Amino acid sequence: MRREIPLIITISVGFLAILSFFSPPFEPLGEDFTLFFDIIAVFAFFLGGGNLMRVHIDKLIKRKKDWGFSIVTLVGFLVMLVAGLGKIGAESITSDITREGLFSTLYYNVHLPLGSTMYALLAFFVASASYRAFRAKNREATVLLIAAFIILLGSTPIGQMLTNWMPEGMSILEIPNLAVWIMSSPNLAGQRAIMIGIGLGVVSMSLRLILGIERTYLGKDSG
Amino acid sequence: MKRTSLIVFAVVCLIFVLSWVLKAGTIDGDNAIQDAFLVTLASFLTLAIMSFMYKDNAYYKFAEHLFVGVSAAYWMCVGFWSTIVGNLVPRLSEGLSEAFGVPYLGGELDFGFLTLPYPLLYFIPIILGAFLLFRLVPKVGWLSRWPLAFIVGTFAGLNLVRYLRSDFMSQISSTFVPLLVDWHGFGHFFANFSLAADGQFVAMFSNLVIFLGVVCGLIYFFFSKEHTGLFGKASRVGIWILMITFGASFGYTVMGRISLLVGRLTFLFKDWLGIIS
Numbered sequence: 001m002r003r004e005i006p007l008i009i010t011i012s013v014g015f016l017a018i019l020s021f022f023s024p025p026f027e028p029l030g031e032d033f034t035l036f037f038d039i040i041a042v043f044a045f046f047l048g049g050g051n052l053m054r055v056h057i058d059k060l061i062k063r064k065k066d067w068g069f070s071i072v073t074l075v076g077f078l079v080m081l082v083a084g085l086g087k088i089g090a091e092s093i094t095s096d097i098t099r100e101g102l103f104s105t106l107y108y109n110v111h112l113p114l115g116s117t118m119y120a121l122l123a124f125f126v127a128s129a130s131y132r133a134f135r136a137k138n139r140e141a142t143v144l145l146i147a148a149f150i151i152l153l154g155s156t157p158i159g160q161m162l163t164n165w166m167p168e169g170m171s172i173l174e175i176p177n178l179a180v181w182i183m184s185s186p187n188l189a190g191q192r193a194i195m196i197g198i199g200l201g202v203v204s205m206s207l208r209l210i211l212g213i214e215r216t217y218l219g220k221d222s223g
Numbered sequence: 224m225k226r227t228s229l230i231v232f233a234v235v236c237l238i239f240v241l242s243w244v245l246k247a248g249t250i251d252g253d254n255a256i257q258d259a260f261l262v263t264l265a266s267f268l269t270l271a272i273m274s275f276m277y278k279d280n281a282y283y284k285f286a287e288h289l290f291v292g293v294s295a296a297y298w299m300c301v302g303f304w305s306t307i308v309g310n311l312v313p314r315l316s317e318g319l320s321e322a323f324g325v326p327y328l329g330g331e332l333d334f335g336f337l338t339l340p341y342p343l344l345y346f347i348p349i350i351l352g353a354f355l356l357f358r359l360v361p362k363v364g365w366l367s368r369w370p371l372a373f374i375v376g377t378f379a380g381l382n383l384v385r386y387l388r389s390d391f392m393s394q395i396s397s398t399f400v401p402l403l404v405d406w407h408g409f410g411h412f413f414a415n416f417s418l419a420a421d422g423q424f425v426a427m428f429s430n431l432v433i434f435l436g437v438v439c440g441l442i443y444f445f446f447s448k449e450h451t452g453l454f455g456k457a458s459r460v461g462i463w464i465l466m467i468t469f470g471a472s473f474g475y476t477v478m479g480r481i482s483l484l485v486g487r488l489t490f491l492f493k494d495w496l497g498i499i500s
Contacts, residue, residue, distance in 0.1 A: 051359065
């Protein structure tokens with residue numbers, strides 16, 4: 001019961017989804033399944049929120065290490081949640097919460113600065129990683145180094161300045177043009193080889209799931 | 224709390240208040256105090272995250288924990304209003320649609336041989352979604368496998384065809400490009416030979432690189448045959464093509480991160496401190 005029903009659901013939903021591509025009467029089912037998927041994903045967000053509350057309340061009650069910061073998480077979570085679900089400060093129920101009200105204010109002044117700085121901080125870690133990657137230890141690493149260097153130079157004014165003396169007949173050797181060429185030819189070829197590999201991987205995994213061969217998603221006692 | 228930490232905390236609070244007051248003086252309008260507070264708050268949160276470059280500290284942890292809480296609530300609210308209210312409610316109930324101010328889309332789902340009313344059909348994701356929440360209750364946690372199975376089945380069924388179409392068939396067909404571009408014979412080719420970016424030679428060479436690059440890249444990923452001889456040489460070319468791809472991706476990632484950093488620094492120096500215009 002605990003194993004069979006989920007398997008039946010996966011197999012039948014998988015087959016119906018494939019059928020929606022090939023059989024016109026079943027065509028709307030594909031769109032509906034996508035919407036069902038989105039709706040269940042929202043419940044997954046609720047599950048994530050519930051779990052976050054559980055973990056941090058537990059940390060708070062048991063006075064675990066750094067429990068004080070759990071208060072910050074819980075307050076931030078609850079204030080944003082109330083502001084968003086209650087549409088506090090918005091003109092009406094139909095107002096877009098991402099454009100007006102307390103939710104929008106918190107988004108632009110708390111969430112956005114925190115998120116973008118978090119990612120911006122990665123620039124420094126990428127710089128230290130690039131120091132290790134850019135040491136031309138062998139031929140492959142040198143190729144990587146040259147490609148990255150040309151792409152970086154090609155997007156800056158210095159790249160243009162360094163090679164703008166090139167004659168028109170050799171314009172491909174100008175660093176910005178070379179950067180564009182790398183992106184549109186060898187990079188495209190590499191990306192395409194990877195995409196074909198991913199495509200084959202997804203197709204084979206999907207077949208394994210629909211045929212009930214792959215069951216690891218059901219958990220340890222999936223048999 | 225150590226004495227030094229307390230002093231640092233007091234100084235940070237003092238600077239915050241000072242910055243708020245000074246900023247309020249530079250802003251015109253009725254909401255000057257509120258706007259100044261928000262700009263100062265955003266700046267201090269930015270600096271709190273940046274303080275991690277020195278070392279892990281309480282201010283970074285504060286900002287990090289705040290981000291986790293706010294992010295979780297943000298996605299919950301956006302999901303609720305855009306998907307539940309935007310897509311589910313209009314198909315579920317006329318009364319609810321009216322209450323939320325969204326147009327009712329009620330109707331029937333016609334399969335030809337079977338007709339189902341929309342509301343009945345849309346109770347399925349609600350029930351499955353509710354089952355997903357049972358994961359928080361250990362005794363009935365196994366029921367959360369049902370929505371998981373639905374998600375996995377939908378993903379597998381829809382993506383099998385989509386990936387076969389977009390990532391496999393169309394990528395292969397796009398790889399078969401003409402190797403002789405704008406060809407009018409060898410005489411014309413050599414007479415007009417140049418390394419111009421929009422020239423004939425570059426166009427032909429680019430197509431050759433794309434075709435051979437994809438073939439050699441795929442050969443590198445083919446592990447059922449030993450990479451020796453001609454096959455090994457092609458695989459080696461494949462590695463080089465992949466290295467160029469990774470180098471290009473790396474360069475783009477670095478640029479993206481740097482531009483984000485420039486954005487944050489611009490905010491600090493322009494919007495907060497007003498040093499640059």
